[in-house]
Each structure stands twice: as structure tokens, then as C-alpha cells.
Amino acid sequence: DLQMVWFRSDLRTLDNRALSAAAERGPVIAVFLTSIPQWQRHDHGANKIDFWLRGVAALREHLSGLNIPLLQRRIETYDEAPDALLKLAHQHGATALHFNREYPLNERRRDAAVERAFHDAGIAVTGHTDAVAYAPGELLTGKGEPYSVFTPFAKAWHRQLEGHRLALTHAPAPQTRLAIEADPAPSRELPDACDTPLDASRWPAGQEEAGDRLERFLRFRGRHYRRQRDFPALPGTSELSPYLALGMLSHRQCLQAVMSDNDGHLADGDAGLTAWANELIWREFYLHIAASFPDISRHRPFQPHTRDLAWRDDDAGFRAWCEGRTGYPLVDAAMRQLVQCGWMHNRLRMVTAMFLSKHLLIDWRRGEAFFMRHLVDGDFASNNGGWQWAASTGTDAAPYFRIFNPTTQAERFDPEGRFIAHWLPELAPLAVKSRFFPSEAQRRDTGYTLPIVDHKAARQRALDAFKSLSS
Ligand code: FAD
Numbered sequence: 259d260l261q262m263v264w265f266r267s268d269l270r271t272l273d274n275r276a277l278s279a280a281a282e283r284g285p286v287i288a289v290f291l292t293s294i295p296q297w298q299r300h301d302h303g304a305n306k307i308d309f310w311l312r313g314v315a316a317l318r319e320h321l322s323g324l325n326i327p328l329l330q331r332r333i334e335t336y337d338e339a340p341d342a343l344l345k346l347a348h349q350h351g352a353t354a355l356h357f358n359r360e361y362p363l364n365e366r367r368r369d370a371a372v373e374r375a376f377h378d379a380g381i382a383v384t385g386h387t388d389a390v391a392y393a394p395g396e397l398l399t400g401k402g403e404p405y406s407v408f409t410p411f412a413k414a415w416h417r418q419l420e421g422h423r424l425a426l427t428h429a430p431a432p433q434t435r436l437a438i439e440a441d442p443a444p445s446r447e448l449p450d451a452c453d454t455p456l457d458a459s460r461w462p463a464g465q466e467e468a469g470d471r472l473e474r475f476l477r478f479r480g481r482h483y484r485r486q487r488d489f490p491a492l493p494g495t496s497e498l499s500p501y502l503a504l505g506m507l508s509h510r511q512c513l514q515a516v517m518s519d520n521d522g523h524l525a526d527g528d529a530g531l532t533a534w535a536n537e538l539i540w541r542e543f544y545l546h547i548a549a550s551f552p553d554i555s556r557h558r559p560f561q562p563h564t565r566d567l568a569w570r571d572d573d574a575g576f577r578a579w580c581e582g583r584t585g586y587p588l589v590d591a592a593m594r595q596l597v598q599c600g601w602m603h604n605r606l607r608m609v610t611a612m613f614l615s616k617h618l619l620i621d622w623r624r625g626e627a628f629f630m631r632h633l634v635d636g637d638f639a640s641n642n643g644g645w646q647w648a649a650s651t652g653t654d655a656a657p658y659f660r661i662f663n664p665t666t667q668a669e670r671f672d673p674e675g676r677f678i679a680h681w682l683p684e685l686a687p688l689a690v691k692s693r694f695f696p697s698e699a700q701r702r703d704t705g706y707t708l709p710i711v712d713h714k715a716a717r718q719r720a721l722d723a724f725k726s727l728s729s
Pocket residue numbers: 487495496497498499500502503534537538540541542544602603604605607608611629633635636637638640641642643644645648
């Protein structure tokens with residue numbers, strides 16, 4: 259019975275639930291639908307799309323080692339997915355389709371349409387739970403509702419964790435060669451509407467690279483994670499987010515590796531390793547939020563009363579933020595890191611997102627989209643979760659009156675001003691203390707821009723805007 263596995267953002271042969279289940283049932287063919295126009299509608303930019311396509315190329319090699327042919331089709335939008343898949347299933351006589359579930363609304367609609375089409379055609383379909391330990395709906399509060407606060411979610415996650423949830427699946431053994439050839443590798447050329455992606459060597463794609471990075475992180479940095487994670491000048495975090503976002507690495511592989519370095523524990527033991535494991539639970543929390551609250555996929559705030567917030571129209575301010583010209587060094591350095599690396603340190607994602615949504619009082623959705631267009635790890639659930647946290651419109655969000663002061667954040671988290679000096683070399687000649695917020699004279703001398711808002715006044719404006727909402 260020929261099994262068809264539809265890969266999406268799970269680009270690996272190791273510990274892949276859909277692939278392993280299919281391989282247990284019969285010979286396998288693999289499919290990938292390249293849907294660049296749809297991805298662009300979701301604001302994915304050149305960096306992420308290029309990484310995605312390089313990930314598919316790497317997957318093709320691994321599948322080929324298992325004698326599994328990868329068939330690739332181009333579609334414009336998700337609406338075309340059912341026909342494209344059915345055509346392939348009929349052409350090759352597949353009797354079953356497998357895929358790993360995805361949770362944002364459009365992806366769920368796409369998958370439901372595929373399930374209906376296959377059902378009507380009499381071909382079996384199985385959606386597997388792979389990206390998360392618990393399928394959304396499996397972890398509920400005492401009232402039977404989805405969690406909307408992280409800490410109780412994480413407690414329940416640990417409490418109910420039976421071993422099977424994080425068990426790695428067996429990698430399939432090479433199968434007998436089929437008479438079906440893989441499609442020739444399609445060109446990875448991006449459409450004209452895309453910017454030029456970053457140099458591919460910055461983020462090599464594929465499961466091998468992901469596995470190596472995980473091993474290096476745990477060996478050299480994992481135990482220091484809790485102490486170093488908040489300092490963007492240090493390589494204190496794993497930088498695995500692009501690999502997790504496209505499934506070149508599974509969360510189970512990460513958590514199993516933590517347990518094997520930590521006497522089998524995730525919640526107790528080494529403080530660095532357990533803090534890191536906790537971040538992977540944040541990732542799962544936001545995936546559950548995306549699945550349980552489809553309104554957030556419709557560009558709506560999680561907290562309905564914040565819908566009426568009077569966001570400012572300020573194109574000049576928005577452009578200054580995008581281009582790293584706000585006059586607040588930590589914000590500007592961070593925005594340059596984003597544009598030049600396709601990645602930004604978590605502390606700085608919080609600082610820059612708060613600056614846009616509070617100091618500039620610009621609609622967080624503009625920032626969310628800008629991040630997506632540049633991030634190589636762009637992931638709807640985590641990005642939306644992070645933005646709504648910063649804008650105080652989300653689940654478990656920062657209370658609106660706790661507004662980061664970007665200068666104090668710089669003093670605390672870049673105490674030697676090294677990160678600032680790296681991304682804003684014009685400030686490097688200044689004494690460390692002055693890099694956090696140069697004086698007017700220093701700005702004149704170095705050519706660094708004046709602040710576009712005054713911290714105190716901007717803070718008060720944001721407080722007033724939030725206070726005037728009736729909750
Ligand atoms: P590590 O600190 O090594 O953490 C390990 C993994 O845990 C990460 O790779 C990631 O998968 C997960 N993780 C860590 N922190 C979070 C978090 N706060 N929420 C959810 N998952 C987390 N993460 C994305 O993967 N894609 C995004 O598009 C994204 N956008 C964000 C936007 C904003 C405004 C904010 C505040 C956060 C965003 N994050 C996003 C979460 C976080 O910033 C990144 O996952 C992290 O910086 C990636 O670096 P790392 O792999 O070195 O993380």
C-alpha cells in the first residue's frame with residue numbers, strides 16, 4: 259500500500275511522526291508543495307523563503323538516501339493543495355496520505371479541505387501530532403478551557419507528561435527502490451517581488467546542521483543559558499529558532515538531549531538546561547494559543563477591549579524604527595541586527611516591539627509584519643505571541659504600565675555597550691556610559707541621530723491611551 263507523506267514545516271527524516279507512521283505501513287513517496295505567493299501573503303520574506311527552499315533541497319537528499327522520491331509541485335495558494343495532492347495520489351496509486359498538523363488558521367483550513375477531498379476520493383488521511391507534546395485541546399484548565407496564561411500551562415505540561423509524548427520515533431530504514439523517480443530539483447530562484455535573501459552561509463539549512471548546532475549549544479552553552487541568555491553581545495542562546503520553525507529539528511530531539519545531559523529531568527536539575535527547556539514550552543504554549551483562539555490569525559488582538567486602542571498613524575516614525583534611526587541606540591542596533599542577520603536576540607525583540615507599540619504608539623501589527631518579512635525564523639504563533647505580549651494586547655501580556663526604558667535596558671543587558679558598538683560603529687569611540695544614550699553634542703560629533711521621541715513624554719502618551727480603554 260503506497261503511502262504519501264506531505265512535508266510542510268517539518269523538513270526532516272529523523273523523529274518525524276508522519277514519516278515514521280507512513281513507513282511502518284508501506285512504501286513511501288514524499289510531496290512538497292511550494293507556495294511562494296501564499297507564503298508572501300503571510301508576510302514571509304526572502305530570508306525565510308530561501309531558507310525553506312534550501313531546507314527542502316536538504317530533505318530531498320536525506321529522503322533519497324532512504325530511496326523515498328520527493329515530488330515537488332508549485333501552487334499559488336493553499337486552495338490548490340487538495341487538487342495538487344489528489345492528482346499525485348491518483349497518478350501513483352497512493353492509498354494513504356500522512357502529514358504533521360499545523361496550527362494557525364489558514365493552515366488548518368487548508369488541511370481540512372485536503373482531508374475532505376481525500377475522504378471523498380476514498381483515500382485514507384492521517385494528521386499526526388508532531389510539533390507539540392500535547393495536541394491543542396489535550397491540555398485544559400480545571401474548567402475545561404484552553405490555558406491563556408503560561409505558568410499554569412507549563413505546570414500542567416510537566417504534570418501530565420507521560421513518556422510517550424517526548425519519545426523519539428524510529429527513523430525509517432531505506433526502502434526498496436520504487437519505480438517512481440524524484441522530480442528534478444526545482445530552481446530555487448525567488449520571484450522578482452522578493453528582496454535578495456541573506457548570504458546562505460549565515461543559516462545553512464537541513465537536519466544535519468540543526469543536529470550539530472543543538473549538540474554544540476548543549477555542550478558549550480546550555481549550562482550557562484540562564485545566566486547568559488539576556489545579554490545580546492554574548493552567544494548565550496541556541497539560535498535554533500529557524501530550525502525549529504521549519505522542523506529541521508524537533509522539540510523532542512531538543513528535550514531528549516536536555517534530559518540526557520540532566521539525569522533524565524526537564525524541570526529539576528541544572529538551572530541552565532531547565533531554563534532552556536522552559537523556552538520550548540513557551541513555543542508550544544503559543545502554538546496552542548494559535549490553535550485555540552483563531553481570532554489572532556485574523557489580525558485581531560487576543561484581548562478584545564484593546565481593539566479600540568488609538569494607534570497613531572506615523573509613517574515617518576515607523577520608517578525610522580524599521581531602519582534603526584530612532585535615536586535610542588539599543589533599539590537601533592537591534593533593528594540593524596534583524597535586517598542584516600534575519601534574526602534578533604529575544605531580549606531585543608521585546609525591547610524593539612515595546613518601543614514601536616508603546617513609545618511610538620504604532621499598531622503592533624505593522625511591527626509583526628515587518629519582523630516576519632525579515633526573520634529567517636518567522637513563525638506565526640511565536641511572532642504574534644511576542645508582539646501581543648509587548649503591546650499588552652495578548653495572553654499573559656506585559657501589563658501596559660510596565661514600559662521598558664530602552665536606555666536602562668541597554669545599561670542592564672549590554673553593560674559594556676559592546677552590542678551597541680558592533681551595530682552602530684559610529685558610537686564605538688564613545689565611552690561605554692555614553693553609548694547607552696549619547697548627549698546632543700556627542701550625536702552631533704558622531705553623526706548619530708537625535709531621539710525621535712522623548713522617553714518620558716512617550717511613556718505618558720502610551721499610558722493615557724491604554725487608560726482610556728474600558729476593559
Ligand atoms: P533560545 O533562547 O535558544 O530558545 C530555544 C527555542 O525556544 C527557540 O529556538 C524557540 O523555538 C523557543 N523560544 C524561545 N523563546 C521563545 C518565546 N518567547 N516564545 C516562543 N518560543 C520561544 N520566535 C520564533 O521562533 N519565531 C518568531 O517569529 C518569533 N518572533 C518573536 C517576536 C517577538 C516580538 C518576541 C518578543 C519574540 C519572538 N520569538 C519568535 C521568540 C524568541 O524571541 C525567539 O524564539 C528566540 O529569540 C530565538 O532564539 P534562540 O533560538 O537562540 O532561542
